[in-house]
Amino acid sequence: METNNKIALVTGANRGLGKDMALKLAQSGSDVIVVYRNNNEEADEVVSEIKSIGRTAVAMQLDIAKTFTFDAFYNKLSVILNENWNRNTFDFLVNNAGHDAYSLFPDTTEDDFDNLMNVHFKGVYFFTQRALPLIADNGRIVNISTGLTRFATPGYAAYAAMKGAVEVLTKYLAKELGHRKITANLVVPGIMKTNFTKAAFAAHPELEKYVASITALGRVGLPTDIGGIVAFVCSESAGWITAQRIEASGGMYL
Template identity: 45%
Template sequence: MTNSTRSSAPIALVTGGSRGLGRNTALALAARGVDVIFTYHSRAEEAEVVRAEIAALGRIGHALQLDVGRAATFPAFAEAVRGALAGTFGAERLDYLVNNAGIGITAPFLETSEEMFDQLVNIHLKGTFFLTQALVPLMADGGGIINLSSGLARFSMPGFAAYAAMKGGIEVLTRYMAKELGARHIRVNTVAPGAIETDFGGGMVRDNAAVNQLIAGETALGRVGVADDIGPMIATLLGEANRWVNGQRIEVSGGIHL
């Protein structure tokens, strides 16, 4: 799943790029002249649509399958990325990495099972930690990494204790990455979206009118977020204009719970 034309443009890797915020981010990057490797979990047909959308923007897209909850597969995935860089892009290095892939599990604290907790750890925290570890050797000096967190790491809502705990861990991890990768001038920041109308978490924010209205009423700008509020912001943050932003948590939520 790729275009065959070589390019000297910057190259980004976006996990979970076949749908939702990942798709929007991949397209926003392409619109700004960046070629994109993006991952999908199981729906190859969705990935092919995104690849075609990237091509329509004049950039190269390349889809790779990845389960971010299976850290044992990351060394092989890194080799697949190395092969894609050489074979599709005529390049040796990635410029940007966006750790976006994730799932939403909603359960009260007292009803959260160990299985639920472990699944969230493996995908959101362990996955981000060890996937980045595997891919940093393929990154160019002076590149950028974005780790996705959530507004729920700042404010509390019943049912998200385990999910938010993982995102809190991501925010701490981001600062450590920024410190330790600074010698290579690789910037690492956290982007924390608020509630967004996507299919994440079963599409609750998008499809449940009562939830949508409740969140809109608690947001300073008076509405729930959409994917187009997030992807372009991430693409801009990775760009040269933000080269001095490092180790920061940036919430993109329209001003919820101020």
């Protein structure tokens, strides 16, 4: 196990993909700040699992849609970094938090659009902006996107558009932060079987079979397929990779 004494901050880390990212980063030798929105029990369980691995972990609450809370969040984080690590910076920012919102283009309301925008683009933009003074030089920014920016599935126009904006933003982050040796990359899952998509799979019993049929590796993705990729992108071995879109979909729609 790599013991690099790095600190990762993962949003939406209390369940699903984010939980696996947090655990895989810990297994790779990083301490983890587990950011969650509204389920502190799940977050505390992740913290306990990370501690059982032998790493340090702290849970912090945040609603990524509420940009007005970011300054207070980072002020609190500065105190936590000092108290737990005797540092004033962290190393890896993983922007994972998100929610599903199916609606066909003609049916999408402004409220639907704004809710997606606030979480998936505006939140990511300004949360990352506020983080810059606390991200150490030679750090990593990993943004989570979706295969829906490459292929079109009806009902996800707004969601995919927000993720498309994040993909463009990531290139600019890589360009503008390169002088600090901070890399910025995208990890891009395909359709995954998680809490995020639980309702869709429940409503359409045939969906899992269909997804498996159009995936080269022949099955639906699981959270455990993604965390290790995020950990790799944050590793020393990936230090020469930046501004890249790394799709981890098992080969969907090839």
